[in-house]
Amino acid sequence: MAALLLSGAAGCATTGGGDPRDPAEGFNxxxxxxxxxxxxxxxxxxATAYHDVVPEQGRYWVRNFFANIAxxxxxxxxxxxxxxxxxxxxxxxxxxxxxxxxxxINDVASEMGIEKHDEDFGQTFGRWGAGDGPxxxxxxxxxxxxxxxxxxxxxxxxxxxxxxxxxxxxYATVALRATSKRADLLDASRILEEAALDxxxxxxxxxxxxxxxxxxxxxxxxxxxDLPRAEETAPVAPRSEAAPAAPMSTPAAAxxxxxxxxxxxxxxxxxxxxxxxxxxxxxxxxxx
Amino acid sequence: MFAKSxxxxxxxxxxxxxxxxxxxxxEQSPDALVKSVTLEVVGIIQKDVxxxxxxxxxxxxxxxxxxxFNFTAxxxxxxxxxxxxxxxxxxxxxxxxxxxxxxxxxxxxxAAYSNQRFDFRxxxxxxxxxxxxxxxxxxxxxxxxxxxDYDMEKRPNGWKVWDVRVAGISLVANYRTEFDNQVRQGGxxxxxxxxxxxxxxxxxxxxxxxx
Numbered sequence: 001m002a003a004l005l006l007s008g009a010a011g012c013a014t015t016g017g018g019d020p021r022d023p024a025e026g027f028n029x030x031x032x033x034x035x036x037x038x039x040x041x042x043x044x045x046x047a048t049a050y051h052d053v054v055p056e057q058g059r060y061w062v063r064n065f066f067a068n069i070a071x072x073x074x075x076x077x078x079x080x081x082x083x084x085x086x087x088x089x090x091x092x093x094x095x096x097x098x099x100x101x102x103x104x105i106n107d108v109a110s111e112m113g114i115e116k117h118d119e120d121f122g123q124t125f126g127r128w129g130a131g132d133g134p135x136x137x138x139x140x141x142x143x144x145x146x147x148x149x150x151x152x153x154x155x156x157x158x159x160x161x162x163x164x165x166x167x168x169x170x171y172a173t174v175a176l177r178a179t180s181k182r183a184d185l186l187d188a189s190r191i192l193e194e195a196a197l198d199x200x201x202x203x204x205x206x207x208x209x210x211x212x213x214x215x216x217x218x219x220x221x222x223x224x225x226d227l228p229r230a231e232e233t234a235p236v237a238p239r240s241e242a243a244p245a246a247p248m249s250t251p252a253a254a255x256x257x258x259x260x261x262x263x264x265x266x267x268x269x270x271x272x273x274x275x276x277x278x279x280x281x282x283x284x285x286x287x288x
Numbered sequence: 289m290f291a292k293s294x295x296x297x298x299x300x301x302x303x304x305x306x307x308x309x310x311x312x313x314x315e316q317s318p319d320a321l322v323k324s325v326t327l328e329v330v331g332i333i334q335k336d337v338x339x340x341x342x343x344x345x346x347x348x349x350x351x352x353x354x355x356x357f358n359f360t361a362x363x364x365x366x367x368x369x370x371x372x373x374x375x376x377x378x379x380x381x382x383x384x385x386x387x388x389x390x391x392x393x394x395x396x397x398x399a400a401y402s403n404q405r406f407d408f409r410x411x412x413x414x415x416x417x418x419x420x421x422x423x424x425x426x427x428x429x430x431x432x433x434x435x436x437d438y439d440m441e442k443r444p445n446g447w448k449v450w451d452v453r454v455a456g457i458s459l460v461a462n463y464r465t466e467f468d469n470q471v472r473q474g475g476x477x478x479x480x481x482x483x484x485x486x487x488x489x490x491x492x493x494x495x496x497x498x499x
Contacts, residue, residue: 019465060429067431107429116432184431187400194490195393197466197482205465206457213456218435220456 022135022204031137032200038140039182044189047182061105062180067116068097068104069160076158077119081127089114118214122151126215135204143207318440318447319411321356322422326406328352333398345395353394358441358448359387365450366463367479370471378476385483390459392490404428418442 018025051059075090093109093116101108110116125147126132133146144152156162161177164170196202212220316324329352337344363383364371374382409423419441425433439451451460470479 063431110427110429118432187396191393191396191400194396195389197470197486201466201469202462205462209457209461210455213453218456 019135019204021132021208024134024136028135028137028204029200031139032203034139035137035142043178043182044186046179047186050179051183051186059180059183062176063184064097064101064107065104066161066177066180067107068094068101071097071116072160073155073158074117074119077121077124078117080124081119086117090117090119120148120151121154122148122211123215125151126211132208132211135208143203145208145211148211316447317411318413318420318438318442319408319422321447322424322438322440323408325352325356326408326424329398330401330406333401334403342395342399345398346391349391349394349398354387354391356447356449358443358450359383359390361441361448361450362386362390362460365460367467367471368464370468370476370479373471374476378480381480382476382483385480385487386463388487389483389490392487407433 022028054062071090071094075087075094078084078090079087093114094104096109096112096114097104097107100106107116122145130147132148136144136146136149138144138149141152161173162170164173192199192202192206329348332348332352333345337348360379360383363379363386366386367374367382371379405427407425407427409425411420411422413420419439422438422440424436424438426436427433434455435453436455437453438449439453440447440449451458453459467479470482474481
């Protein structure tokens with residue numbers, strides 16, 4: 001099925017003067033418009049109602065419940081990426097939150113200082129050396145790339161919520177999870193709306209930057225000041241960044257990581273979370 | 289007697305405050321600067337800003353945050369290779385419009401602030417470095433920490449921010465493609481016009497809600 005989807009995307013017409021990272025821009029913009037329309041009609045109104053009706057404490061429990069389930073495979077991905085200590089941390093979180101935290105609805109682990117990570121199979125493949133591949137936008141799932149789409153197939157395959165039986169419970173749970181995610185993005189999507197001149201481009205670039213950062217756990221090697229800044233030319237000073245250019249192609253990335261500050265994994269829920277089905281990433285108008 | 293000693297204490301506090309400000313401009317390390325400005329702004333928001341009052345937020349940003357940003361550097365970096373094609377007059381208009389847009393967006397981000405905690409990371413740099421990255425992490429129970437990186441450069445008038453990366457997304461880099469597209473379609477003036485239109489649309493209170 002993936003092959004079919006991918007070839008469908010690749011076969012689509014491109015628009016002129018396009019970005020080399022986005023050869024399927026025509027297809028992607030169509031999907032983006034669909035997502036925007038869906039979000040305006042259903043995603044955002046439902047999320048807004050959920051936000052207004054359910055008290056903050058309830059939304060906190062729902063958010064944590066799903067975040068706790070996700071920690072299981074986040075740990076597995078950390079292990080696959082050669083970060084066994086992080087994996088142990090993730091599973092310790094799952095252990096504490098599932099028991100003391102009452103089935104995960106309370107994030108007691110964070111209060112104990114055990115921080116949450118953000119990992120998925122797309123990041124694991126990236127860590128193993130896979131490049132982004134062309135940018136892709138999927139209906140309802142939002143921004144992705146060829147690599148992250150392949151990752152999604154694995155994420156979905158192992159997702160306990162998506163595997164849950166009976167089907168009725170499964171669909172209700174998936175809908176609740178999507179609603180919770182979208183509700184958490186209400187502020188972010190409003191800010192995106194304000195910040196962007198062309199939301200499609202802004203979202204795409206943010207997604208690609210964000211994924212790159214995630215693959216390096218918040219410390220991507222940076223080509224800083226890659227463009228001349230005219231009269232603001234800086235005195236040339238050696239960069240003092242602690243992060244060495246971690247070789248992406250090293251499967252056991254434990255060695256370069258050891259030099260990084262621990263737990264710099266970062267996350268924003270803006271423009272990403274492709275590992276989970278949720279209706280569109282942003283709200284907004286019908287395009288530029 | 290009591291009133292007098294109180295006044296004296298106030299004067300002393302004011303003097304100490306003024307001294308700190310002077311010292312801040314001269315010697316404060318970049319990480320200490322980020323920390324003091326962040327805590328000050330958050331303190332004001334928690335005390336004085338009711339219901340995300342945008343005008344108040346914008347004035348706080350203009351007073352407290354803007355002096356520490358190098359907007360010319362940010363704008364030239366975001367405009368990228370087209371920067372050299374702009375006349376000095378176009379450049380100054382670009383800087384003004386971009387600054388306005390960033391301040392508005394920043395105000396919205398601050399309006400969404402709800403008592404998250406900050407983790408100010410120690411600076412990993414040598415005292416002689418003039419170009420550093422200051423890391424701050426925003427912690428919230430139930431979600432991953434959000435990392436904010438301030439790229440700062442030592443200028444004659446103190447440390448100035450020239451890029452902000454939120455969760456790995458560089459603000460300057462994220463505008464680069466957008467700006468490039470605008471310039472390709474309408475030249476530098478086209479970009480200025482697009483920014484002006486955007487800023488005007490944000491002046492209305494219900495901006496962005498419906499179009």
